[in-house]
Amino acid sequence: MVDTAVPLTAPADSTRSTNRPERKRKVRRLTGRDKLTVAFMVVVPSIVVLGLIWLPAIASVVLSFTRWNGIGTLQGSDFIGGENYVNVTTIYPPFWPAIQHNLIWLAVMFFVATPIGMFLAVLLDKEMRGGRIYQTALFLPVVLSLALIGFIWQLIFSRDQGLLNAVTGSQIDWFGDQKYNLWAALVATTWRQVGYIMLLYLAGLKAVDASLREAAAIDGATEGQAFFRVVLPVLRPINIIVLVVTFIESLRAFDLVWIINKGRNGLELISTLVTQNVVGEASRIGFGSALATFMLVISSIFIALYLRVVMKGDER
Incomplete structure (x- = not known):
């Protein structure tokens, strides 16, 4: 007796491709409001950093070459070149x-x-x-x-x-x-x-x-x-952070010393000398700016070394 039963499922067509093309994902375009928000988030912090950090730093470097005392307009005759730096390192006793x-x-x-x-x-x-x-x-x-x-x-x-x-x-x-x-x-x-x-x-x-x-x-x-x-x-990144924080805190140490005795009588620090000359009784802004520039240069050297170490670690 011949079995004439028809199979319930037919074989799949071998010529039909099983790989269907994937649907392209829709890329969401930024609306005008999104662009305005991104621009606001970039521009505002940049202006704050420029106005509160870079411009004062550049101004300090420029003023360090003057004898300006903060009173009146800065004149061409106030520019004295590197005289402040020479005086800081030679005839200013608290510096060293x-x-x-x-x-x-x-x-x-x-x-x-x-x-x-x-x-x-x-x-x-x-x-x-x-x-x-x-x-x-x-x-x-x-x-x-x-x-x-x-x-x-x-x-x-x-x-x-x-x-x-x-x-x-x-x-x-x-x-x-x-x-x-x-x-x-x-x-x-x-x-x-x-x-x-x-x-x-x-x-x-x-x-x-x-x-x-x-x-x-x-x-x-x-x-x-x-x-x-x-x-x-494994804690190498933390070690680098601690080293940087320690160096910066040591260089900018100011508050506690100023509270004790305003950085005098054995507690002289670079930061207190800057404050004494810029906002103190003498008001020698050019001279104080030269001291601040020393701090800026020392900090920049250490930060450059830090960035070099970090970038080498990322390359590895």
Whole structure:
């Protein structure tokens, strides 16, 4: 008996292509309102940066070649060439001590505040009990104003009513004596800077892949070896950021020193010298602009080196 049943499904046509052309995605064109919004978002920040950063910087460089005191119109006879720069480096006594103090400030921030901040970040990264409370307490000095920080440390370093002298029984004027005031100011600054560095490293540690530490542990590395040989190299971008922040903060250190004694009597810094000459009693804007140009050149050199390192890292 011959089976004459017809199959329920017919075979697909072999000549029919199974690949259908994809539909072209519609590209949304910007409307006039969108273009206006984009232009507004680009132009306004550019004007702000140009007006508040670039133009004052260029004006400072130009004024550094003058003897202008800020009164009256700038005349052609006010231009004296590089005389201000010669005077700054030769006959202005506070300049070289200020350079030395800025270098000491940088060394303390880099070799003291940075390791302490890193160490605290490693401890808090272990998810210890009460870690949020410790993190908040350590970061609190960062959000306080410099005026309030100066007042807090005045209660500690005051000669007559300070906590430190009350405990030790000494009569040292920590903020008044030039043998101690720089180091007292550095203690207060370190107290504030540690919390910021801690937060930067803590954010970097949270982003480190846990498998890297597990692999190091399997290979027999101790916790310290795993951190310095595996974790720390991964934190290279954070290290660069911390280095840049430390350098900039050391160069522009101003607020706390100005609150203590306006940058005099052993607390001279480049930033305070600029303020004393530009807005102080002397009002030597040309001379102060020369000091500000020194700061600009030093900052530009370091920023150029930083950008070079970052760009080389991106190429790799």
